[in-house]
Amino acid sequence: MGDSIDTGMMTQVLREMGEKAVVASRALAVLPAEEKNRCLRRMAETIEAAVPAIKAANEEDLKAAKAAGLSAAMIDRLTLTDRRIAEMAEGLRVVASQADPVGRVLSGTTRPNGLFIEKVSVPLGVIGIIYESRPNVTVDAAGICLKAGNAVILRGGSEAFHSNMALARLLDEAAVGCGLPDGTVQLVPWTDHAAVPILLKMDKYLDLIIPRGGERLIRLVCAEATMPVLKHYKGVCHLYIDAECDVEKAVAIVVNAKCQRPSACNALETLLIDRRIAERFIPPFLAAMKEHGVELRGDAEFRKFDPSAVPATEEDWFAEYLDLILAVKMVGSVEEAVAHINHYGSRHSDGIISSIQADIDYFFANVDSATLYSNASTRFTDGGEFGMGAEIGISTDKLHARGPMGADELTSYKYLVRGDGQIRS
Incomplete structure (x- = not known):
């Protein structure tokens, strides 16, 4: 879609995306590890088979970026070389090879009254990611969210629109081919900035938002989001x-x-x-x-x-x-x-x-x-260098996750309490 769209229509479409993501997240939460891993490997193969198409889309973004006078640092972040595309695919395979972060028993104890209490890792649900420049985030985020049993809604920067759309289409093609639920990976299909404040108020659908980009973007997300935010403002x-x-x-x-x-x-x-x-x-x-x-x-x-x-x-x-x-x-x-x-x-x-x-x-x-x-x-300080394969970002927060974030950091937990007729006196 690319350019601006009526705000009312945009709100309706984003809410529909949120509803699809919630339904998908419930199916993903109980998807067997081998099914998630099979799909991650399919995603990697699909990307490798489409290198010319990915680079062609990226070239459109690079031409526009140079014409707009973007800095050398921004253009570097935007550029997809053969090596970077290969690294995206390899990152998905590394994520697939890792232990499943869902269903891990974090602790277990038997109380004096006989209740057995287990603390078990579970997906967060639906994750929203707002990011700038780096189109590899489209692939990294989709792969890590899938591994952790989460659905994801992605909103990339306008400077990488063609690259992100090409990659998202490939990821969706692979997901559908593997039989994953509709709504597993979705990309906001507009460059219009009006989508961002709408997304940041969708706490009915999104359990977490992760901004990746400049300090200005991250402060905006933190100020307006009605759901929890994981972020780092800058790297000094x-x-x-x-x-x-x-x-x-x-x-x-x-x-x-x-x-x-x-x-x-x-x-x-x-x-x-x-x-x-x-x-x-x-x-x-x-x-x-x-x-x-x-x-x-x-x-x-x-x-x-x-x-x-x-x-x-x-x-x-x-x-x-x-x-x-x-x-x-x-x-x-x-x-x-x-x-x-x-x-x-x-x-x-x-x-x-x-x-x-x-x-x-x-x-x-x-x-x-x-x-x-x-x-x-x-x-x-990088998910790949830390053995996570891809990474979802780097957090300088202290609650929930800190440093490079992989699939483990995109889980929460719940308590399973098993009894035999106990009542509280």
């Missing part, structure tokens, strides 16, 4: 170079964290350098940053080592650049580094490069983020 990721560490490894880790894919939410945005290692670390670090074309924004102390660095402002310490820009600050201890991260960070992914075990232990115990690293790049 830090690395702290401790007083003692392997300088060669440290430089390599910083280069990877900042430069390997700067548009990702797990890319490095702020580097904290202990002044006790500055003389050894900063020269090779500066050479590496120059080689990779990284703009540095530093505090006054760092700029004594690199006068060409842009003076950092208070806003820089909060910034998610998603580009080849890095904020750099000198600190005097692991305690000072931790205090900075907890104040300016986004609770996403932060790390320490150190050969001092006590400092690593202190960092791990005191930094309040979803994922922490010692002597490794922050770029590993």
Whole structure:
């Protein structure tokens, strides 16, 4: 459908989609694991067989994005290469190979009165996902929601409309071919932004909403949604170079964290350098940053080592650049580094490069983020890298799910209580 549509008609269609999703979710909740896995594998095969069609649809989006002047970071997120399409299919197969997250007995106890109480994992129901740019989310989200026995309603960004529609058609074709209920995977078929506020008020149908995109989108969803929201606002990721560490490894880790894919939410945005290692670390670090074309924004102390660095402002310490820009600050201890991260960070992914075990232990115990690293790049915060196959997103919340979210994180639980005539006195 693509463009704008009468709001009344849009509301009616979205409600019909919600009703179909609820009916589908009840069937999916009791679908055997082998049936879900068979369908996930069929979805992977269908995508692999349609690479030319997927790339053709993606090219339409890329042409429009370039004409509209979208940033290089946004275009990178939008682009579907052969490798990325293959990774989407492989992600579905990995999800299919995993243990079923539904029906797990989480605990069991017998009460003094003889009641046996089991806590068992169950699907959440219907999940809504609002996302920007990355069309691979269409496939990842559908696969993970299916694995966890949930129906899903997807609303992709207008910049990826043709890509998302092509992928959704393929997923629906595979689902129908496997005999799954109508409404298992649905994509909102318009680019009109009016669909979003309607979707956010559909708590009668949606049990959870997950926004994936820029901070503006996520804050809008949190402000208007009438159902629970799982989200992260942004990824202000830090690395702290401790007083003692392997300088060669440290430089390599910083280069990877900042430069390997700067548009990702797990890319490095702020580097904290202990002044006790500055003389050894900063020269090779500066050479590496120059080689990779990284703009540095530093505090006054760092700029004594690199006068060409842009003076950092208070806003820089909060910034998610998603580009080849890095904020750099000198600190005097692991305690000072931790205090900075907890104040300016986004609770996403932060790390320490150190050969001092006590400092690593202190960092791990005191930094309040979803994922922490010692002597490794922050770029590993990803469902695939964590063995989840695809991922539904990365949560910086503390309730229900935190960090990369796979199928396990899209379940809830219920209590099954078995008795033999017990009554409460």
